[in-house]
Amino acid sequence: MPYALFSHAEQVSKAFASKSEVWQHAAESGLVVEVGSREEDPPRRILDMGYAIRECPPDDAAASSAPGMSEHEIAQLIAACTSSRPSAAAAS
DSSP states (O other), X not given: OOEEEEETTEEOSOOBSSHHHHHHHHHHTTOEEEEOSSSSSOOEEEEOTTEEEEEOOOOOHXXXXXXXXXXXXXXXXXXXXXXXXXXXXXXX
16 A cells, blocks of 8 residues: 655645655655654654655556646646737737
């Protein structure tokens, strides 16, 4: 079963094959803090407040291969770029 990073019950990362991959992603995103109770004990790594690692359904193959933006976000960006650009007829 894959795992993902959650914030307040909402999945906020793609699905990863293992918990250790999610920990690595969280650390790279700045969401892991080290805390220690005593000077002798090594610090423990914990997730920032409000985050958790949980089992999740696997990602869609198409969605997991496209990092970053969703298809909807890409379509919105394209629409915004084309609507704000003057047409070729208006430029002449």
